Amino acid sequence: MSKPQPLNHTREQITSLDNELLALLAKRRELSLDVARSKEVDVRPIRDTIREKELLSRLVKQGREQGLDAHYVISLYQSIIEDSVLNQQAYLHGRANPETQQQQYCIAYLGARGSYSYLAASRYCNRRQVEMQDLGCQSFDEIVQAVESGHADYGFLPIENTSSGSINEVYDVLQHTSLAIVGETTIEVGHCLLANSGSNIADIKTVYAHPQPISQCSRYLSQRSEFKLEYCSSSAEAMEKVCNANDSSVAAIGSAEGGALYQLEAIETDLANQKVNQSRFIVVARKAVEVPSQLPAKCTLIMATGQKPGALVEALLVLKARNLNMSKLESRPIPGTPWEEMFYLDIDANLSSEPMQAALKELERTTRFIKVLGCYPCETVKPTQLSNSQLMIEPNTSKSTAVAATTSNKQQRFSKQYKSEATQVVCGQLDLGNGNIGALAQMQLPIDLLQFEQMAKELKEAGFQAVAIQGLSQQSDVINSIDKFKHALAQFNLVCVLVIEHETDLTMATQFADVVMLSGNLMYNQAILIQLGSLLVPVIVERNTMASVDDLLNAAEIILGQGNQQLILCESGVTTLNNSGKPSLDLAALVELKALSHLPILVNPSYAIESEQMPTFVRAIRQLKGDGVMVNLSAIEHASKADTAELINKILSSLYQSH
Known part of the structure; x- marks a missing residue:
């Protein structure tokens, strides 16, 4: 065996290659x-x-x-x-927009240098190769006032986070300003525990942070009950306090990049509840901008529909009729008008396009108030994906090949041409399709038996017919536990649905489940689809967040082709933030699936919709002929048990009263 070259020499070669790579990337960008x-x-x-x-x-x-x-x-x-x-x-x-082309922008943002708003503004300016003159502000109102008065060219406002959801204070500010939204940007948020050099986690007693990071890191903080939390107006203020304290017992929650500006070290990383944590910012200015037709654009508007029953659904159908995709819907109370709400909509369209102009004219006739807040380039770049065959890893089993051949040569089994009457799937108290609606609760393991039994009782009393159990791999002594969970559900006539999230879950699910549900992350696994097609129990297939409607129907065709006709499809949202983070509920897919297929369609709005908005969306789901809803209990957790119970009651009332 020959002696390897010295390590320093190898590192020099790597450094040389890295320099060449950077030069090539810069040339490619040019x-x-x-x-x-x-x-x-x-x-x-x-x-x-x-x-x-x-x-x-x-x-x-x-x-x-x-x-x-x-x-x-x-x-x-x-x-x-x-x-x-x-x-x-x-x-x-x-x-x-040549009038916007300057050598320097004055940007108003929340906090001081090092805050997430500062980092987002810096990256926005860097992409446009302009110098940033920063103007730190103490509140969202102060940011807006700085731009309105002309002290700043642009204002940066955080509008939503994939972990903690929408930032309501910003929506409230937008109701009362003449500024226009002219851009957006999304940044990765990496929360760290930042302390002075030499500090140890065991020494920390006080943690400074903005309320948003505290909410996004709630699980980590709940395990550190010894921490005293001190709220700050921004992450930058939190870091500044730690820096000035020169005390090893204090720390701040912020980014490692921001902490470096204050000579702080990260003593704990990845604090956020969700692995993928992103914040989206909107850019506001005094004057609206034009968006060239070849750029993907987004329109944000606000409207008040009045209190007429079904008014919001009618407005959404105006967008659907013109094939306009609504990527976000948010509501806020109207000050001084009890029980009425202002709705904020993000629509993937250019304001100058014919469909958007036609939709606005019709909405102006049917709504009580409507205003366009801005049209701007959409900075969500959906990654290009390759099929399995293009990746050269497609399974090459004779059985799957035979299925593909059968599908291409015969009428597709999922289609209404193949079966004109709607399919009805019945399992115990759960009855879906052909005019029947149902409600399923989704529970996350691990959980102890006594808590599970209590929750099962409450879910039955609330009006659910089935419980979908996910996280099988997280439960200790899982076989014994699932057996007991199923028995507990049977006591309350609740159907047991087991969710397959890993291939190893399949054996257990087929052994214990009344209904088997395939998680969206496995929707492309043909081997599992074929096995599900041979089962004698109903199957729910969840749409992958990156899948098209055709992809979902192709998965359904494989199952139906194996003989199992007790099939239910589930729409849970599609990815819009760089293939990760909070998805968008695709109600257009529900309409398309109902038009193409005889199969029952469930909708799970839990991951895409803010908890308070779910009753409204459930009404819309029923209006659009959805056959049922699935509610993820973990996604609608509130500050108190009573709040969660009230929300569930509103959701199910919206489902059944519109039936």
Whole structure:
């Protein structure tokens, strides 16, 4: 065996390669701007997904030949493509609005240097290659006033977080300003426990933080009951207090990047409840901007529908009729008008487009108040995906090949052409489809038996017919526990649904479940789909967050082709934030599925919709002919048990009263 070269020499070679890679990436970025200049002349869309797929497919093949994993290559180039798309958008948007092109922007943001708002504003300016003159503010009102008065060119307002949800104070501010939304940006939020150099976690007694990070790190903080929490107006203020204290017993919650500005060290990382934690910011200015037609655009508007029954649903159907996708719906009370709400909508469309203009005209006739807050480039870049065959990892079993051949040669079994009457799936008290509606509760393991039995009793009394149990791999002594859980559900005539999240869950689910549910992350697993098709119990298939309606129906076809006709489809939301984070509820998919298929359709709005909005959305689901809802109890946890019970009562009342 030959002696390896000295470590220092190897590291020098790696450093040299890294420098070359950076130079090549910079050159590639310059070329992408040349592409933008060409698209400006030809007026072509920013994204060419066909070319992107061809590019990824070729790179995956070349990478394999050089020993590189396909997913590694795809992940790397998805980031490169996202950077290219966002840079091209920024260039074309600037060209369409020459009055905004300056060497320096004055940006008003919450807190001081080092806050998440500061980091978001910095990245926004860096992408546009302009210098940022920062103006830290103590409140959202102060940010708006700075822009309205002309002291700042732009204001940055955090609008939502994938962990803690919408930031209601910002929506309230938007009701009363003449400013226009002219942009958006999303940043990764990495919460750390920051302390002075030399501090130890055992020494920490006081933690300074903004209320939002405290909410997003609630699980971590609940395990540290010895911490005394001190609320601050921003993460920057929290870090500044720790820095000035020069005390090893105090710490702040903030980003490692921001902490470095205050010479603070991260003594604990990844504090957030959710692994993926992102914050979306909107950019406000005194004057609205134009968005070139080739850029993906987003419109934000506010409207008041009045108290007429079904008024919100009618408004949403106006958007559906024009094939306009609503990516967010939020409501806030109208001051001085009890029991009435103002609705905020994000619509994926350009304000100048024909469908959007037609929708606005009709909404102006049917609503009590409506106002466009802004039209701006959408900075959510959905990653280009390759199929299994393009990844060259598609299963090659004779059985799955036979299924594919059968599907292509015969009428599709999920379609209304194959079966004109609606399918009805009945299992115990659960009755879905053909005019029957149902409600399923979703519970997360681990949980002890006594708590489970109490929850089962309450769910039955509330009006649920079934309980979906997920997290099988998290429960200790799982086989014995599931047997007891099923017995407890049977005592209250509740159907036991077991959720398959890993391939190893399948054996247990088929042994104990009254109904088996396939989690969306396994929707593309043909081997599992084939096994589910051979079962004699009903099956629920959840749509993958990156899947199209066609993908979901193809999965259904595989199950039906194996003989199991007791199939239910479930829509739980689609990903809109960089393939991660809080999804958007796709009610358009519900309408499309009901038009194409005879199968019952469940909708689970828990992951995409704020808890307080769920009754409203459940009414909409019924109006759009959904066959039932699934409610994830963990996603609607409130400060008190009474609040959760009241919300569940409102959700089920919305479901059954509209029936």
